[in-house]
């Protein structure tokens with residue numbers, strides 16, 4: 001049998017995208033040149049100043065590289081002018097709209113096709129809808145990149161999760177805003193870590209139920225319960241990274 005190598009849907013075909021490659025090289029080169037020009041202002045021995053300037057250059061380049069790559073992925077396909085929304089209604093393309101995302105390098109804009117709900121099902125153009133609902137919009141790319149519920153990269157989510165494990169929300173948000181070029185409030189931190197907490201709780205409950213089930217089965221078979229002696233006492237440690245991994 002002839003097996004064709006399956007092309008993964010949604011894979012970034014960056015290698016073949018010459019214009020993206022060109023953009024990335026240009027962006028990097030121009031900002032490195034800018035850095036070299038500014039080197040004259042630094043005094044020998046000013047490690048703090050040098051570090052700050054290198055970091056700022058790298059962050060700027062990083063943001064532009066992310067934006068260019070995200071845009072290239074969006075431009076690969078011409079967006080459909082109409083589509084069916086999650087609500088079952090016909091949605092019309094409004095245009096390309098930007099969504100600001102916080103990343104560890106700074107804020108970047110994700111440009112993606114944005115659709116608006118027409119409030120009625122396909123083929124019901126003129127009739128008023130029976131189940132009319134509030135006007136709303138949808139951007140399928142948000143789900144694709146995992147940012148439909150918030151405006152943060154996975155790196156930012158992991159960083160705030162780690163910080164929240166050992167400090168208050170307020171402290172964690174302040175530390176993150178201090179370490180990285182981004183703005184985070186305690187409220188935003190809470191919104192980000194809430195799903196993680198819920199996932200952890202679900203995982204813990206599922207594991208407990210499994211243990212009870214096993215214990216029940218063992219008893220019904222009149223066999224000794226084959227659980228580790230400290231199974232119920234042991235605290236479950238779950239790596240936050242494992243939960244965040246998609």
Ligand SMILES: [Zn+2]
Pocket residue numbers: 085087088089117118119133136
């Ligand atoms: Zn709708």
